[in-house]
Amino acid sequence: MDVSLLNPAQQLLNTISHVEGLESTEVYLERETRRVIRMIRGEFKINEIIQEGGGAIRLIKGQRVGFSTFTEISLGREAFKRALSIANVSKPNPYAAIPAHRTVTNYKPLFDKRLLELTPADLSETLLITRDVLNAPKIHSKNATIKIIVHEKAIANTNGIETAYKSVALSFEIECNAKKDDISSYGHYGIFTRDANDIPDIHAVASRVRDDAILQLNRVNVESGDMDIILHPLAAHELLSWAMAPGLLGHNILKNASPFIGKMGETVGPDVLTIIDNGRDPCSLYACPFDDEGTPRQNTLVISKGILSSFLYDETAAREAQSKMKRANETDYYCSTGNSGRFSPYDGRSYTFPPTVSTNELYVQPGSASFSEMLRGISNGLYIIYPIGAHSSNISSGAFNIVPYAGFVIKDGELQGGIKEAIISSNIPDFIKKISVVGNDPIRLPITWNQPVTSPHLVLEDVKIIGG
Amino acid sequence: MILDMDELQKIVDYVYSQGVRYADIRADNTLITRIQVRNGEIRVLKSSQELGLGLRVLVNGSWGFTTAIDVASLKKQIKSVISLTRNSAKHNSSVTEIDDLRSCHAKICWPAKVHPDKTTIEEKIDFVIEANNRPKKTCPQISSVTTSYTERQQTRQFVNTEKRQIQHSHFRTTFGVHFVGKEQAIIVERSCSMGGIGGLEAVPYDDAIGLVEKETETVKRLLRADAAPSGNFPAVLNYELSYTLAHEAFGHLCEGDSVIRGDSILEGKLGSKVASDSITIIDDPTQYEPNGRPAFGSFPYDDEGVKASPTVLVDKGTLVSYMHSRESAKKLAQPLTGNGRAESAKRRPQVRMSNTYFMQGDATQEELFEEVKNGLYLVDSRGGQTTGQGTYHVGVQLAYEIRNGRIGQLLRGTAIGGRTLETLSHIRLIAKDIIFGIGACGKGDPTQTVFTGTNCPEISINKLTIGG
Numbered sequence: 028m029d030v031s032l033l034n035p036a037q038q039l040l041n042t043i044s045h046v047e048g049l050e051s052t053e054v055y056l057e058r059e060t061r062r063v064i065r066m067i068r069g070e071f072k073i074n075e076i077i078q079e080g081g082g083a084i085r086l087i088k089g090q091r092v093g094f095s096t097f098t099e100i101s102l103g104r105e106a107f108k109r110a111l112s113i114a115n116v117s118k119p120n121p122y123a124a125i126p127a128h129r130t131v132t133n134y135k136p137l138f139d140k141r142l143l144e145l146t147p148a149d150l151s152e153t154l155l156i157t158r159d160v161l162n163a164p165k166i167h168s169k170n171a172t173i174k175i176i177v178h179e180k181a182i183a184n185t186n187g188i189e190t191a192y193k194s195v196a197l198s199f200e201i202e203c204n205a206k207k208d209d210i211s212s213y214g215h216y217g218i219f220t221r222d223a224n225d226i227p228d229i230h231a232v233a234s235r236v237r238d239d240a241i242l243q244l245n246r247v248n249v250e251s252g253d254m255d256i257i258l259h260p261l262a263a264h265e266l267l268s269w270a271m272a273p274g275l276l277g278h279n280i281l282k283n284a285s286p287f288i289g290k291m292g293e294t295v296g297p298d299v300l301t302i303i304d305n306g307r308d309p310c311s312l313y314a315c316p317f318d319d320e321g322t323p324r325q326n327t328l329v330i331s332k333g334i335l336s337s338f339l340y341d342e343t344a345a346r347e348a349q350s351k352m353k354r355a356n357e358t359d360y361y362c363s364t365g366n367s368g369r370f371s372p373y374d375g376r377s378y379t380f381p382p383t384v385s386t387n388e389l390y391v392q393p394g395s396a397s398f399s400e401m402l403r404g405i406s407n408g409l410y411i412i413y414p415i416g417a418h419s420s421n422i423s424s425g426a427f428n429i430v431p432y433a434g435f436v437i438k439d440g441e442l443q444g445g446i447k448e449a450i451i452s453s454n455i456p457d458f459i460k461k462i463s464v465v466g467n468d469p470i471r472l473p474i475t476w477n478q479p480v481t482s483p484h485l486v487l488e489d490v491k492i493i494g495g
Numbered sequence: 496m497i498l499d500m501d502e503l504q505k506i507v508d509y510v511y512s513q514g515v516r517y518a519d520i521r522a523d524n525t526l527i528t529r530i531q532v533r534n535g536e537i538r539v540l541k542s543s544q545e546l547g548l549g550l551r552v553l554v555n556g557s558w559g560f561t562t563a564i565d566v567a568s569l570k571k572q573i574k575s576v577i578s579l580t581r582n583s584a585k586h587n588s589s590v591t592e593i594d595d596l597r598s599c600h601a602k603i604c605w606p607a608k609v610h611p612d613k614t615t616i617e618e619k620i621d622f623v624i625e626a627n628n629r630p631k632k633t634c635p636q637i638s639s640v641t642t643s644y645t646e647r648q649q650t651r652q653f654v655n656t657e658k659r660q661i662q663h664s665h666f667r668t669t670f671g672v673h674f675v676g677k678e679q680a681i682i683v684e685r686s687c688s689m690g691g692i693g694g695l696e697a698v699p700y701d702d703a704i705g706l707v708e709k710e711t712e713t714v715k716r717l718l719r720a721d722a723a724p725s726g727n728f729p730a731v732l733n734y735e736l737s738y739t740l741a742h743e744a745f746g747h748l749c750e751g752d753s754v755i756r757g758d759s760i761l762e763g764k765l766g767s768k769v770a771s772d773s774i775t776i777i778d779d780p781t782q783y784e785p786n787g788r789p790a791f792g793s794f795p796y797d798d799e800g801v802k803a804s805p806t807v808l809v810d811k812g813t814l815v816s817y818m819h820s821r822e823s824a825k826k827l828a829q830p831l832t833g834n835g836r837a838e839s840a841k842r843r844p845q846v847r848m849s850n851t852y853f854m855q856g857d858a859t860q861e862e863l864f865e866e867v868k869n870g871l872y873l874v875d876s877r878g879g880q881t882t883g884q885g886t887y888h889v890g891v892q893l894a895y896e897i898r899n900g901r902i903g904q905l906l907r908g909t910a911i912g913g914r915t916l917e918t919l920s921h922i923r924l925i926a927k928d929i930i931f932g933i934g935a936c937g938k939g940d941p942t943q944t945v946f947t948g949t950n951c952p953e954i955s956i957n958k959l960t961i962g963g
Contacts, residue, residue: 064583068757071583072591076561076576078568079841081545096543099564109542116617117540118624147582155586168757172940200940204757204883211760211884251726282533283638284675286682373937373944381539416910419877419890423639423675424682428910428962430888450888450912450962452725476942493725493962
């Protein structure tokens, strides 16, 4: 694996870290190249070769943190001066820390060169198959995007971390609308993979998107009341990413902004629910053996058979937790779980954001039920594929309201038609307790905002629905 | 770093010589200072410089777009992006066209009345800490307060093959506060912000402190408030929610790129009645606040080099125009509106809104309440989301009862959702005053955030689906 960013990171660190009084200095470099073809209404209208990246300097001087970013390596020294001047005027933070070196063990990187070798003609072929399938009566728009993404990052700090990683991935997404008179409906499919063997049968997935959209044209009224629902992996992502994941992050625990505070070791969900922060899966969306400050990532059991088992920390949050949070035993020790991320909820990951606590990937452990088995078990309910509104959740209480955008009304174990109008109003602590069945079909989605979540289909019982 | 416009022109001219129909280059240089304090401690203190560079080409009726970290790298990618675009355009049955524009030279500066450098970084830090410390002095139930201050100085440059050369420099300064309040099992959140285009005059010290103190009292009352009811009710929306309805629920459906993607229920509806006669909706990037500053979503030229101008979208209930990029205006045979915006030079322009609002009516706030008689007064947004099919969701921070036409007790936050056109048909009265505010909107893949003005009058609606 050719990782070319490590040397520049080391060289920059060497030129800036000799200033007197500096406790620690860190250089973070990132580069991403994306080849993208976008099909819009069946036409190949947008083609992109995106090269972006930059770097960040973080330093600590007298417990004061300085942070600055830059776009070209030649501007790194100027960024260092800005970071230093910021640290000089900042206030001490006794918990601020840049981590020391810890060895990554037994991580099997995945860099599937076959993805890199896919030519523009190969990518176009995928879109052509999609277009052919979507050329059908009632299908009004046929949109799809295919991307090859190469991502590199390198971290060097004065505490011994010198590490770099390079990954490649393919992302593919189909969106279509069906239309009949004034009614239109939405079909969606998305996948993110790092393994060429996992590229799905495009004809089959496009056919499913087409058929879903057409079936939803038959809109069915929803009466207010309690009913069972099935969440599609996309719907599960939206809810768990916006309403639940923030409540598991150490910095939110420390600022009292989580519905899970005081519940460690308690039952917060059914025993069919196990959620892992999947830090060591080389196939995940942000796969990397180390987090965004160089600490080895790990698989952290967050909810184990319904019992809350761990929160997630970066180096600084762990130190603060060690000082402020209760410990069952004197020997208990809070340490980084390898969950430092440079991200903002709406903008995704980028070197431009200072490191903070972030999930690596919340992974809902699959159960054994197939989707058809789940469907057969519901006499009156909803199948929600894509909800809107989860992003306005109250992260402190986990309260949320969502409107199903794509989804079906279920009657007697069958999809009857699209959902005409409904709002689901609940909060995460109550909501996840209603999970009764976990599917066997997790899907890794190409969604780059907020916290990544991979989930199979989920069944929830007796959810309060407000009909239109 | 401001690039030489003639140098950029030479590159564009070279690109043109390679047989493209059109090309433009955008560059931007942004200096950002951000201070964020949580519970008395500095969490983010950042001073950064961001440089962006993007080249767009129109080749054989398809767009190509590439970005680079510097001019030399950009030059290296010219041939690749042209070749990629040319090859994928072979699969198209139609071509993207744009109308030619005349050459133009514009250099615009919106200066800061009080330059950010007039105050030292130490003073700014003290201000953000002081604002952060106020709430806990009077309200011990506030478990967390985050205050943040951001200033941006940006220069955007644009050059194209039509010899249009545009440079725009401006400042944006904002202040925000986020509270988490907790009393027994009740957890509430409250966020608000202020600021504008301009320097320090956009965030006067006393106003910022006053905002924090006022909202501390709101949080105290929220902790003792009941939950808002669920169901269908008449309601008054305050200016920020009225804006969110105009922008999020309706405005996105009028974006020309969504229309040509086949992703808007307003496709083919120009000239049709989409709302009651009392409704006129405008998008105006040339809007100014009463204090003489450009409104927060204003700009002089869009990111395709088109002069900004106000667009009436709905005139007395009839849809009269969409908002356009150069591509969508040509495709739909409508005049240019100057709505091609990009988050930065590293992102492709899309059709985006600026300051989108309901034109004022003649009602007082008292008359809105009297018209509703018994219902809810909904205040401030927690973010909104919409779909091309006209389903929307808006989070609501606060609610008040309206009883017998008078404002009653405070209730906790909720959400509204439903079908946009149905909601518009239920609007009854529009207030006579516009209140100005600041906002941002995300769209696209990758998500691009652009600034918008939340400038709107209050409105009354006789039926709204509310999820408590």
